[in-house]
Amino acid sequence: MTRDGNRRAKDGRDQAELTEYRRRRDVDRSGEPTGSGAIGDEPQFVVQRHDASSLHFDFRLQIGDVLVSWAVPKGPSLDPREKRLATRTDDHPLAYADFEGSIPPGEYGAGTVVVWDRGPLQNRTRHDEQDISLEDALVAGHLRVELFGEKLTGQFSLTQTRIRGNDRNWLLVKVDDDDADRRRKPERTQPESVLSGRTNDDLKD
Incomplete structure (x- = not known):
């Protein structure tokens, strides 16, 4: 396949991955981004504190050209004894890593969103002493990443249950x-x- 053909195929996959994201939202009302745009020279993570119908944290990892996302009701913990439920949600565009704002009533996810933490990530997933890509790890249902954020640092594992x-x-x-x-x-x-430096309450006020 030519380089242009490869790019078109990749763009087609990206569009398919974001179909559910776009289906649920009126971005003209919500102000949420649709663009892909690179967010760093290396893969990034972002955790958004989302005060919607209930307060939770949206944990997002750049895998390929989307932010693969999980909703974590209690937020990520630095205590290895604590297992936090993380429910997979729809993939988000890379531009969402910068999104802060107030999603209006009546829209999907209505409430306030701030970027609680963000930074580079490195894939640390291995199986039988072999490195596993994040794409393959996601399909297999187990991945491990090292985060370099301001609040979250070190390695975290995500395991499907x-x-x-x-x-x-x-x-x-x-x-x-x-x-x-x-x-x-x-x-x-x-x-x-x-x-x-804002909090969700600042966006309400």
Whole structure:
């Protein structure tokens, strides 16, 4: 396949991956982005604190050219003893990594969103002493990444489960490495955005 053919095929896959994202939203009303655009020289992660019908954290990893996303009700923990439920949601465009704002009533996900943490990530997934791509790890239902954020650092694992009979449910767990911390609770004590310093309450007010 030619380079142009490869690019068209990749663009087609990206469009398909974002079909559900676009179907659920009126972006003219919500102000949410649709563009793809690179967000860094290396893969990135973003965690958005989303005060919607219930407060939760949207944990997003750049895999390919989309942000693969999970909703984490209690937020990511630095304590390796804590297993956090993470429910897979629709993939988001890369431009969403910068999104902060108030999604109006009546729209999907109505509520306030701030960028709670963000930074580069490195894939640390291995099986039988072989490196596994994040794309393949996602299909296999287990991945491990190292995060280089302001609040979240070190390795985290995500493992698909059958909790409540739903294969969209995963478990997010901090790996017990040098960055693990059983006392610090940034998901409770640091609600502010790493981009703007604002909190969800600031966007309500």
